[in-house]
Amino acid sequence: MNALLARARAIRLAAFDVDGVLTDGRLYYTDTGEELKAFSSVDGHGLKMLADTGVHLAIITGRSARLVEHRARNLGVEFLFQGVSDKAAVLEKLLGELGLEAREAAFMGDDVVDLPVLRRCGLALTVPEAPALVRHHAHYVTQSNGGRGAVREVCELIMLAQGTLDRKLAPEQS
Numbered sequence: 001m002n003a004l005l006a007r008a009r010a011i012r013l014a015a016f017d018v019d020g021v022l023t024d025g026r027l028y029y030t031d032t033g034e035e036l037k038a039f040s041s042v043d044g045h046g047l048k049m050l051a052d053t054g055v056h057l058a059i060i061t062g063r064s065a066r067l068v069e070h071r072a073r074n075l076g077v078e079f080l081f082q083g084v085s086d087k088a089a090v091l092e093k094l095l096g097e098l099g100l101e102a103r104e105a106a107f108m109g110d111d112v113v114d115l116p117v118l119r120r121c122g123l124a125l126t127v128p129e130a131p132a133l134v135r136h137h138a139h140y141v142t143q144s145n146g147g148r149g150a151v152r153e154v155c156e157l158i159m160l161a162q163g164t165l166d167r168k169l170a171p172e173q174s
Helices: 002-009 041-052 066-075 087-098 112-120 132-137 150-162 165-169
Strands: 013-016 056-060 079-081 105-108 123-126
Touching: 002 150, 013 087, 013 150, 041 056, 041 066, 041 150, 056 066, 056 087, 066 079, 087 105, 087 112, 105 112, 105 150, 112 123, 112 132, 123 132, 150 165
Parallel strands: 013 056, 013 105, 056 079, 105 123
Antiparallel strands: none
């Protein structure tokens, strides 16, 4: 646990996949072909709290959907990359723009396409329903499932390690 907290303490950029991480991974389509996804408000609040501590947020996903743009904007996610085939290259570019090292980045993914970026970042995170190979390469596997509090769990882990969690959870003084 100490090694995990040390990794989380260094995080200045937290990046997330969408399907299977910010959602439960199921894809819904209307008769007209419109794609629908369900996002957790608990996860969303965790992202907002983490951003308020100064950690940069990014979404890096292989699929493209306008509703992800809306969700990212609603949450104040700074960086959104959709339709990405090489997530590790996008992370490298983002690290360069922010002047950060790979050890200062966390990535949360749930499938084998995420392995290159999970292997590159300082804190590799996944969900319990990820394939065994992905879980094997993660520094931390959440207790909560994707789309059902896993992102919030990760946000709180990072804030705990950085000493900002208690302040974010404390009731506001009036």
